[in-house]
Amino acid sequence: MSTNYEDRDFGFEREYDRTMPRGPRRMQRRKICRFCIEKVDLIDFKDVKLLQSYVPERGKILPRRISGVCAAHQRMLAEAIKRARNIALLPYAAD
Amino acid sequence: MAEKRTYELVFIVDPEVAEDEVMKLSEGVQKIITGQGGSITKTEMMGKRQLAYEINHKKDGSYVLLEVEGSGAEIAEVERRMRVNDQILRYMTIRVDEDRRRAQKLKDRRARKAAKQPGSGKSKAGAAQFISDEEELAG
Numbered sequence: 685m686s687t688n689y690e691d692r693d694f695g696f697e698r699e700y701d702r703t704m705p706r707g708p709r710r711m712q713r714r715k716i717c718r719f720c721i722e723k724v725d726l727i728d729f730k731d732v733k734l735l736q737s738y739v740p741e742r743g744k745i746l747p748r749r750i751s752g753v754c755a756a757h758q759r760m761l762a763e764a765i766k767r768a769r770n771i772a773l774l775p776y777a778a779d
Numbered sequence: 780m781a782e783k784r785t786y787e788l789v790f791i792v793d794p795e796v797a798e799d800e801v802m803k804l805s806e807g808v809q810k811i812i813t814g815q816g817g818s819i820t821k822t823e824m825m826g827k828r829q830l831a832y833e834i835n836h837k838k839d840g841s842y843v844l845l846e847v848e849g850s851g852a853e854i855a856e857v858e859r860r861m862r863v864n865d866q867i868l869r870y871m872t873i874r875v876d877e878d879r880r881r882a883q884k885l886k887d888r889r890a891r892k893a894a895k896q897p898g899s900g901k902s903k904a905g906a907a908q909f910i911s912d913e914e915e916l917a918g
Contacts, residue, residue, distance in 0.1 A: 723889065725881075725882035725883075725885045725886055726878060726879065726882040729873075730789075730825075730844070767871070767873065769831070770869075770871050771789050771791060771842075771869055771871045772791065772830035772831045772832055772834060772840070772869060773831060774831050775831040775832050776831075776832060
Protein backbone atom coordinates (compact mmCIF):
# COMPACT_ATOMS: atom_id res chain seq x y z
CA MET A 685 0.00 0.00 0.00
CA SER A 686 2.89 2.33 0.68
CA THR A 687 3.59 3.40 -2.87
CA ASN A 688 6.76 5.33 -3.10
CA TYR A 689 5.31 7.51 -5.83
CA GLU A 690 7.60 10.41 -5.02
CA ASP A 691 10.60 8.45 -6.13
CA ARG A 692 9.08 7.55 -9.45
CA ASP A 693 9.53 9.53 -12.57
CA PHE A 694 6.28 11.01 -13.81
CA GLY A 695 7.92 13.22 -16.38
CA PHE A 696 6.56 14.10 -19.78
CA GLU A 697 8.24 11.27 -21.65
CA ARG A 698 6.87 8.66 -19.35
CA GLU A 699 3.41 10.13 -19.73
CA TYR A 700 3.76 10.01 -23.48
CA ASP A 701 4.91 6.41 -23.45
CA ARG A 702 1.84 5.30 -21.63
CA THR A 703 -0.36 5.99 -24.65
CA MET A 704 1.41 3.34 -26.72
CA PRO A 705 1.81 0.23 -24.70
CA ARG A 706 4.91 -1.82 -25.24
CA GLY A 707 5.94 -4.76 -23.17
CA PRO A 708 3.61 -7.09 -21.34
CA ARG A 709 2.72 -5.07 -18.21
CA ARG A 710 2.37 -1.65 -19.71
CA MET A 711 -1.41 -1.51 -19.71
CA GLN A 712 -2.76 -1.00 -16.23
CA ARG A 713 -6.30 -1.80 -15.30
CA ARG A 714 -8.37 1.31 -14.76
CA LYS A 715 -8.79 1.84 -11.04
CA ILE A 716 -12.24 2.65 -9.79
CA CYS A 717 -13.34 4.86 -6.95
CA ARG A 718 -13.76 3.00 -3.71
CA PHE A 719 -16.12 5.60 -2.27
CA CYS A 720 -18.47 5.33 -5.25
CA ILE A 721 -18.71 1.58 -4.83
CA GLU A 722 -19.45 1.90 -1.15
CA LYS A 723 -21.83 4.80 -1.90
CA VAL A 724 -20.20 7.21 0.51
CA ASP A 725 -21.82 10.67 0.46
CA LEU A 726 -19.89 12.24 3.28
CA ILE A 727 -16.31 11.75 4.43
CA ASP A 728 -15.84 12.46 8.12
CA PHE A 729 -12.64 14.14 9.31
CA LYS A 730 -12.75 12.10 12.53
CA ASP A 731 -12.39 8.82 10.67
CA VAL A 732 -8.61 8.74 11.06
CA LYS A 733 -8.22 5.11 10.01
CA LEU A 734 -9.86 5.75 6.66
CA LEU A 735 -8.00 8.99 6.03
CA GLN A 736 -4.67 7.43 6.90
CA SER A 737 -4.94 5.05 3.99
CA TYR A 738 -4.86 8.12 1.70
CA VAL A 739 -1.90 9.73 3.46
CA PRO A 740 1.44 7.97 2.81
CA GLU A 741 4.32 8.17 5.28
CA ARG A 742 5.42 11.59 4.16
CA GLY A 743 2.05 13.04 5.18
CA LYS A 744 1.02 14.24 1.77
CA ILE A 745 -2.41 13.61 0.27
CA LEU A 746 -2.34 10.70 -2.15
CA PRO A 747 -3.06 12.00 -5.67
CA ARG A 748 -6.04 10.47 -7.37
CA ARG A 749 -4.06 9.34 -10.39
CA ILE A 750 -2.56 6.82 -7.97
CA SER A 751 -5.52 5.96 -5.77
CA GLY A 752 -8.16 6.02 -8.51
CA VAL A 753 -10.61 8.03 -6.41
CA CYS A 754 -13.10 10.03 -8.52
CA ALA A 755 -12.94 13.82 -8.62
CA ALA A 756 -15.95 14.44 -6.42
CA HIS A 757 -14.76 12.11 -3.71
CA GLN A 758 -11.18 13.34 -3.91
CA ARG A 759 -12.47 16.83 -3.09
CA MET A 760 -14.33 15.52 -0.05
CA LEU A 761 -11.34 13.46 0.98
CA ALA A 762 -8.93 16.38 0.69
CA GLU A 763 -11.23 18.57 2.77
CA ALA A 764 -11.50 15.91 5.46
CA ILE A 765 -7.73 15.38 5.57
CA LYS A 766 -7.12 19.11 5.94
CA ARG A 767 -9.61 19.32 8.78
CA ALA A 768 -8.02 16.36 10.51
CA ARG A 769 -4.63 18.06 10.19
CA ASN A 770 -5.93 21.18 11.85
CA ILE A 771 -6.83 19.36 15.05
CA ALA A 772 -3.71 17.20 15.04
CA LEU A 773 -5.36 13.93 14.05
CA LEU A 774 -3.06 13.80 11.01
CA PRO A 775 0.38 15.35 10.48
CA TYR A 776 1.00 18.28 8.16
CA ALA A 777 4.38 16.80 7.36
CA ALA A 778 6.16 13.78 8.76
CA ASP A 779 9.95 14.08 8.84
CA MET B 780 -32.57 34.40 9.44
CA ALA B 781 -34.15 32.21 11.99
CA GLU B 782 -32.51 29.35 10.21
CA LYS B 783 -30.94 26.72 12.42
CA ARG B 784 -27.38 25.74 11.75
CA THR B 785 -25.55 22.70 12.97
CA TYR B 786 -21.93 22.82 13.99
CA GLU B 787 -19.37 20.35 15.12
CA LEU B 788 -17.09 21.78 17.75
CA VAL B 789 -13.90 19.88 18.58
CA PHE B 790 -11.37 21.04 21.10
CA ILE B 791 -8.19 19.63 22.59
CA VAL B 792 -7.50 20.07 26.28
CA ASP B 793 -4.07 20.04 27.90
CA PRO B 794 -3.10 16.46 28.90
CA GLU B 795 -2.17 17.58 32.43
CA VAL B 796 -5.74 18.59 33.13
CA ALA B 797 -7.53 15.78 35.00
CA GLU B 798 -10.46 14.01 33.43
CA ASP B 799 -13.11 15.46 35.70
CA GLU B 800 -11.66 18.90 35.05
CA VAL B 801 -12.07 18.29 31.33
CA MET B 802 -15.66 17.27 32.04
CA LYS B 803 -16.19 20.53 33.92
CA LEU B 804 -14.63 22.53 31.10
CA SER B 805 -16.94 20.86 28.61
CA GLU B 806 -19.94 21.62 30.82
CA GLY B 807 -18.85 25.22 31.03
CA VAL B 808 -18.74 25.42 27.23
CA GLN B 809 -22.19 23.86 27.02
CA LYS B 810 -23.53 26.40 29.50
CA ILE B 811 -22.22 29.27 27.39
CA ILE B 812 -23.92 27.81 24.33
CA THR B 813 -27.29 27.28 25.98
CA GLY B 814 -26.99 30.72 27.58
CA GLN B 815 -26.65 32.23 24.10
CA GLY B 816 -29.73 30.40 22.84
CA GLY B 817 -28.07 27.40 21.20
CA SER B 818 -28.65 23.75 22.00
CA ILE B 819 -26.36 20.74 22.29
CA THR B 820 -27.39 17.68 20.34
CA LYS B 821 -24.41 15.46 21.03
CA THR B 822 -21.42 15.33 23.35
CA GLU B 823 -18.58 12.92 23.07
CA MET B 824 -15.46 12.64 25.15
CA MET B 825 -13.02 11.13 22.73
CA GLY B 826 -10.50 10.69 25.53
CA LYS B 827 -6.78 11.21 25.57
CA ARG B 828 -4.94 10.51 22.36
CA GLN B 829 -1.62 11.24 20.81
CA LEU B 830 -1.33 14.38 18.70
CA ALA B 831 0.02 13.99 15.19
CA TYR B 832 2.35 16.90 15.89
CA GLU B 833 3.31 18.87 18.97
CA ILE B 834 1.16 21.79 20.05
CA ASN B 835 2.71 24.02 22.72
CA HIS B 836 5.32 21.29 23.31
CA LYS B 837 2.58 18.83 24.27
CA LYS B 838 2.57 15.40 22.65
CA ASP B 839 -0.99 14.38 23.53
CA GLY B 840 -4.30 15.85 24.55
CA SER B 841 -7.89 15.11 25.51
CA TYR B 842 -10.35 15.48 22.69
CA VAL B 843 -13.91 16.66 23.25
CA LEU B 844 -16.55 16.76 20.55
CA LEU B 845 -19.80 18.74 20.77
CA GLU B 846 -22.57 19.00 18.26
CA VAL B 847 -24.27 22.35 18.49
CA GLU B 848 -27.43 23.72 16.98
CA GLY B 849 -27.96 27.45 16.82
CA SER B 850 -27.62 30.69 14.93
CA GLY B 851 -23.84 31.04 14.98
CA ALA B 852 -23.67 33.75 17.63
CA GLU B 853 -22.92 31.23 20.37
CA ILE B 854 -20.06 29.81 18.34
CA ALA B 855 -18.46 33.25 18.18
CA GLU B 856 -18.78 33.61 21.94
CA VAL B 857 -17.37 30.15 22.69
CA GLU B 858 -14.45 30.66 20.34
CA ARG B 859 -13.65 33.98 21.97
CA ARG B 860 -13.46 32.29 25.36
CA MET B 861 -11.43 29.36 24.10
CA ARG B 862 -8.88 31.66 22.56
CA VAL B 863 -7.97 33.08 25.98
CA ASN B 864 -8.13 29.77 27.84
CA ASP B 865 -4.67 28.23 27.88
CA GLN B 866 -5.94 24.84 29.00
CA ILE B 867 -7.38 24.49 25.54
CA LEU B 868 -4.63 23.68 23.07
CA ARG B 869 -6.70 23.81 19.90
CA TYR B 870 -10.31 24.17 18.84
CA MET B 871 -12.11 23.85 15.55
CA THR B 872 -15.71 24.50 14.56
CA ILE B 873 -17.19 23.12 11.39
CA ARG B 874 -20.61 23.82 9.94
CA VAL B 875 -22.07 20.47 9.02
CA ASP B 876 -25.73 21.06 8.13
CA GLU B 877 -25.03 22.04 4.52
CA ASP B 878 -22.80 19.04 3.86
CA ARG B 879 -25.31 16.72 5.46
CA ARG B 880 -28.14 18.14 3.41
CA ARG B 881 -26.14 17.61 0.25
CA ALA B 882 -25.33 14.04 1.25
CA GLN B 883 -29.00 13.40 1.91
CA LYS B 884 -29.88 14.79 -1.50
CA LEU B 885 -27.43 12.45 -3.21
CA LYS B 886 -28.83 9.55 -1.25
CA ASP B 887 -32.40 10.43 -2.20
CA ARG B 888 -31.48 10.76 -5.83
CA ARG B 889 -29.82 7.37 -5.79
CA ALA B 890 -32.89 5.84 -4.18
CA ARG B 891 -35.14 7.39 -6.83
CA LYS B 892 -32.96 6.12 -9.65
CA ALA B 893 -32.85 2.64 -8.18
CA ALA B 894 -36.65 2.63 -7.97
CA LYS B 895 -37.03 3.76 -11.59
CA GLN B 896 -34.96 0.99 -13.18
CA PRO B 897 -35.08 -2.07 -10.98
CA GLY B 898 -32.06 -4.23 -11.57
CA SER B 899 -32.16 -4.51 -15.40
CA GLY B 900 -28.73 -4.33 -17.07
CA LYS B 901 -27.23 -3.82 -13.68
CA SER B 902 -23.60 -3.03 -14.45
CA LYS B 903 -24.29 -0.67 -17.35
CA ALA B 904 -26.97 1.33 -15.56
CA GLY B 905 -24.78 1.57 -12.50
CA ALA B 906 -21.86 2.98 -14.48
CA ALA B 907 -24.07 5.51 -16.29
CA GLN B 908 -25.54 6.70 -13.03
CA PHE B 909 -22.14 7.04 -11.47
CA ILE B 910 -20.99 9.26 -14.30
CA SER B 911 -24.05 11.51 -14.19
CA ASP B 912 -23.72 11.83 -10.43
CA GLU B 913 -20.15 12.92 -10.77
CA GLU B 914 -20.98 15.47 -13.46
CA GLU B 915 -23.68 17.01 -11.36
CA LEU B 916 -21.38 17.30 -8.41
CA ALA B 917 -18.71 18.93 -10.53
CA GLY B 918 -21.12 21.38 -12.17
